[in-house]
Each structure stands twice: as C-alpha cells, then as structure tokens.
Amino acid sequence: MPGFLRPLTRAVTYTRWLHVLMGSVIAWICAAIHPGLPVPTPAAWLPVLVVPVPLVVAAAMVPAVRRAEGLQARLMLFPGAHPRGGDRHARVAEVAEDPGVSVTPSASWRDRARTAVWLVLRLEVGVATALATAQLLGLALTLVGSADPVAVPLSLLPVLVVLVLMVVGGHLMARAARRLLGPSPAERLAALEQRTEQLLERNRIARELHDSIGHALTVAVVQADAARAAGDPAFTDRALEAVAESGRAALEDLERVLRILREDERPAGARPTLLDAERLVGSARASGAQVDAEMTGPLERVPGPVSREGYRMLQEALTNVLRHSGPVPVELRVAVDDARLVMDVRNALLSPSGATGRGGSGLRGIRERAALLGGRATTGPHDGAWQVHVELPLR
Structure with missing residues (x-):
C-alpha cells in the first residue's frame, strides 16, 4: 500500500477526527439557543464561534477539567499503536509510549490558563472542522446527483479534501495537546x-x-x-x-x-x-x-x-x-x-x-x-x- 494512504488504515486517524468534532458540541448547543440555528450565513454563524468562549474559559478554571481533558486526549488522540490494514499478523493493540499528556488536575494558574487555551482551540477547530466537513460532503453528494457525467469524478475531490483534513488536523491537534496539556515543570520535577x-x-x-x-x-x-x-x-x-x-x-x-x-x-x-x-x-x-x-x-x-x-x-x-x-x-x-x-x-x-x-x-x-x-x-x-x-x- 502506498505510504500516503497508510494513515487512512489506522484507527487513530478517525478517533482524532471524532475528538476534534466533539470539541464543537458546546457551540451547537449554544447556537440552538441563540441565534437559533438560522440560515447559515457568515454573519449569522459568527456568534457560534464567540458565545461559548466565556463558558469554556470558566470551565477551565475548575482543576478537574484538566484531568478530564488529559484523559480524553490520551484515549482518542494517542490510543496506542495500531496495525495496518494489510498486516494479518499484526497485534490488535500494542503498548504505546508515554504521549506526554498530563492526567492530573490543575495545580496552578498557569495550568488553568493552558487548559483554557486548549478548550478554546478545541472549540474553534471543532466548529471549523464540522462546517468544512458538512459543506464538502454536501458538495460531493450534489456532484454525484447531478446529470453531468464529468461531475461524478469531480465528487471525489471534496471527499479527498475531507480525508486530508482528518489526517493533518488530527496530527496538529495531537501536537497541540502535548504542548497545552503536557506536564508542568513541577510535574516533570x-x-x-x-x-x-x-x-x-x-x-x-x-x-x-x-x-x-x-x-x-x-x-x-x-x-x-x-x-x-x-x-x-x-x-x-x-x-x-x-x-x-x-x-x-x-x-x-x-x-x-x-x-x-x-x-x-x-x-x-x-x-x-x-x-x-x-x-x-x-x-x-x-x-x-x-x-x-x-x-x-x-x-x-x-x-x-x-x-x-x-x-x-x-x-x-x-x-x-x-x-x-x-x-x-x-x-x-x-x-x-x-x-x-x-x-x-x-x-x-x-x-x-x-x-x-x-x-x-x-x-x-x-x-x-x-x-x-x-x-x-x-x-x-x-x-x-x-x-x-x-x-x-x-x-
């Protein structure tokens, strides 16, 4: 199998994508209340990105939230090594090395600030990913349903873009988790x-x-x-x-x-x-x-x-x-x-x-x-x- 397709055969690619999408749940709840999920125009959807920010920042002040986010990140962003689809003799799961994500509650204001930045990042990236995924998959379905024979092959392009977003976005979020949820100097000591x-x-x-x-x-x-x-x-x-x-x-x-x-x-x-x-x-x-x-x-x-x-x-x-x-x-x-x-x-x-x-x-x-x-x-x-x-x- 070509090397560029191997990430699509690993479960970690899809658990990371799901983790990113889960970060936008609070935004959709807030949008259902205000502005009430109107016709999707940029001006109407702007509050979806802004209104939940004070809520997630306030949640980050609770020490246990950092522990919960660390556990989620370890489970979904770093679930361990996964066998490739074509390897029949690969083990179902292997012991992974330490992902560098802390699972202890916040012990300082610095920890709370890092947790707040992480939650806001999850919120914004999650909303952007959800909107992009919905729009691209909708475009692919529209092209498949059209009568133009040229449109059917073109429908693969939006799907390909979604797959690239899944791989690249999940990798970047994993790196961000290590920086924002990683052990503090006191924890390392x-x-x-x-x-x-x-x-x-x-x-x-x-x-x-x-x-x-x-x-x-x-x-x-x-x-x-x-x-x-x-x-x-x-x-x-x-x-x-x-x-x-x-x-x-x-x-x-x-x-x-x-x-x-x-x-x-x-x-x-x-x-x-x-x-x-x-x-x-x-x-x-x-x-x-x-x-x-x-x-x-x-x-x-x-x-x-x-x-x-x-x-x-x-x-x-x-x-x-x-x-x-x-x-x-x-x-x-x-x-x-x-x-x-x-x-x-x-x-x-x-x-x-x-x-x-x-x-x-x-x-x-x-x-x-x-x-x-x-x-x-x-x-x-x-x-x-x-x-x-x-x-x-x-x-």
Missing part, C-alpha cells in the same frame, strides 16, 4: 524525583541480594571444599550445618526482598542489624576463618538505618575475605560512641604484592552505602593486611 527514588530502591534491593545471596553461596562453597579436603565425618557434619544455616538466612532475605518487589500489603519483615552480627561471625568461623571479633559500645543505640546498613557492610567484608583469601585469621572491630560507628575488618594478604582481585561490585557497594549515610569507607591493602574501614555518623 515530581516525576523525575519519583523515578530517582525507584532507581535508588532498585539499587538497594540489588545490593541486598548481592550481599545476602553472595554471602550464603560463598560460605557454602568454602564449607564444601573444606569438608571434601578434610575427610572427617564430624567436620563434614559441622560444615553441612553451617551451609544449612547460611541458606536459611539467605532464603529469609530473598523472601523479604520478593515481598517488596511484589508490593505485598504484608510487612516485609525486619532486616538484620548489627545486633545480629554474631550470626555473621559464627558463619565465618564455621567456614574455617579465625575471626577475632570485638564489639564495644551500645550497639542497640545505633539508629536503625545505620545499624542495618552496617550489618550489610560487615557481611560483604567477611564474604570478601572468604571468597578471595579463604579461611584466614580475621580481625573484626566494631566500636560505637556518642557520634559515630566505626567498623574495621582486617585479614592477612596471601600475595606479598597486595594484589587480591577484590575490585568488584561488593566493595563498591560498601563505599556507596557509607556515602549515602554521610560517612566514608576505605578498602585496600594497609600495613601488610587487607582492610575494610568504615566510619558512619550516628546523626
């Missing part, structure tokens, strides 16, 4: 803030899964390798118990994260805090690491967000020790005072050069968590050992 919050939440969930599942899998791998190398039934039993405990903890975290993703109305469950740090230490010890842990200060007074993120940082630090250095001696220090939380995890370097390969997303996640809480984190070789040092403010 709110949408951007919401999008930013969603991205931050996704990143947080990704870190949660990385830390929890990564820790469980690391413990399982280390324990399995150690049990196979030891060949001791008693050690194998302890290793399997540690693997089972780590797996259960990871499943709890996974279920909690999945409930958040499903937007379940039930509470997602409490996230572990520094008060649960003994579980991490026990898991690392069960994996063969010699953990020398020292925790000083009132851990229960650490604010919830700091305590929860601190737990995840310790988890990632111990996971990195097991993953990259294996069951080696580890020094773990957690100290709390009136102003800050300090955590320090150190383990011996296996390579004298200090190269450990620990440059992945886990350590980067520790630094990102610390920065979001207003603190700082440093990771890397220090005095012949690998160190993860974190300082977080309590206020």
Whole structure:
C-alpha cells in the first residue's frame, strides 16, 4: 500500500477526527439557543464561534477539567499503536509510549490558563472542522446527483479534501495537546524525583541480594571444599550445618526482598542489624576463618538505618575475605560512641604484592552505602593486611 494512504488504515486517524468534532458540541448547543440555528450565513454563524468562549474559559478554571481533558486526549488522540490494514499478523493493540499528556488536575494558574487555551482551540477547530466537513460532503453528494457525467469524478475531490483534513488536523491537534496539556515543570520535577527514588530502591534491593545471596553461596562453597579436603565425618557434619544455616538466612532475605518487589500489603519483615552480627561471625568461623571479633559500645543505640546498613557492610567484608583469601585469621572491630560507628575488618594478604582481585561490585557497594549515610569507607591493602574501614555518623 502506498505510504500516503497508510494513515487512512489506522484507527487513530478517525478517533482524532471524532475528538476534534466533539470539541464543537458546546457551540451547537449554544447556537440552538441563540441565534437559533438560522440560515447559515457568515454573519449569522459568527456568534457560534464567540458565545461559548466565556463558558469554556470558566470551565477551565475548575482543576478537574484538566484531568478530564488529559484523559480524553490520551484515549482518542494517542490510543496506542495500531496495525495496518494489510498486516494479518499484526497485534490488535500494542503498548504505546508515554504521549506526554498530563492526567492530573490543575495545580496552578498557569495550568488553568493552558487548559483554557486548549478548550478554546478545541472549540474553534471543532466548529471549523464540522462546517468544512458538512459543506464538502454536501458538495460531493450534489456532484454525484447531478446529470453531468464529468461531475461524478469531480465528487471525489471534496471527499479527498475531507480525508486530508482528518489526517493533518488530527496530527496538529495531537501536537497541540502535548504542548497545552503536557506536564508542568513541577510535574516533570515530581516525576523525575519519583523515578530517582525507584532507581535508588532498585539499587538497594540489588545490593541486598548481592550481599545476602553472595554471602550464603560463598560460605557454602568454602564449607564444601573444606569438608571434601578434610575427610572427617564430624567436620563434614559441622560444615553441612553451617551451609544449612547460611541458606536459611539467605532464603529469609530473598523472601523479604520478593515481598517488596511484589508490593505485598504484608510487612516485609525486619532486616538484620548489627545486633545480629554474631550470626555473621559464627558463619565465618564455621567456614574455617579465625575471626577475632570485638564489639564495644551500645550497639542497640545505633539508629536503625545505620545499624542495618552496617550489618550489610560487615557481611560483604567477611564474604570478601572468604571468597578471595579463604579461611584466614580475621580481625573484626566494631566500636560505637556518642557520634559515630566505626567498623574495621582486617585479614592477612596471601600475595606479598597486595594484589587480591577484590575490585568488584561488593566493595563498591560498601563505599556507596557509607556515602549515602554521610560517612566514608576505605578498602585496600594497609600495613601488610587487607582492610575494610568504615566510619558512619550516628546523626
């Protein structure tokens, strides 16, 4: 099918034309009252274009009108992608991209003014389109009914003009809708803030899964390798118990994260805090690491967000020790005072050069968590050992 005829095969062309015509309804109601639909002369029809204007401007001052117009525009001017008539395998409807038309009530006088301009534009264009369509189709019927054989082919010209008006007029009205009913700067800022919050939440969930599942899998791998190398039934039993405990903890975290993703109305469950740090230490010890842990200060007074993120940082630090250095001696220090939380995890370097390969997303996640809480984190070789040092403010 020629490209210039394709718009005539799309339903959106006709829904836009209908939307334009609907904008003139108020004008015909007013014309029926005054001047009473007299003989159609330009002077008599002029009030049809003028009398309804104050009414639509007054309606635009109602905040809900903007929402109603936005919904109409989305439904009829941007109803989504439509298959072409000759495509048998095309889907009946496809998901369309955001049309750029707001569906929120007017929040400012600027929004009301834009809505008023839109309503007046719909009124005037609707009346002009209705009159032009009626006159052109009437002319086509007159030519078809005439006795002149030349007039019959000429009757196609008015129909062609009507079709061009439908396509071009609908396209222009769709562009006008984006400009006049589009989001205001405040709405765009709110949408951007919401999008930013969603991205931050996704990143947080990704870190949660990385830390929890990564820790469980690391413990399982280390324990399995150690049990196979030891060949001791008693050690194998302890290793399997540690693997089972780590797996259960990871499943709890996974279920909690999945409930958040499903937007379940039930509470997602409490996230572990520094008060649960003994579980991490026990898991690392069960994996063969010699953990020398020292925790000083009132851990229960650490604010919830700091305590929860601190737990995840310790988890990632111990996971990195097991993953990259294996069951080696580890020094773990957690100290709390009136102003800050300090955590320090150190383990011996296996390579004298200090190269450990620990440059992945886990350590980067520790630094990102610390920065979001207003603190700082440093990771890397220090005095012949690998160190993860974190300082977080309590206020």
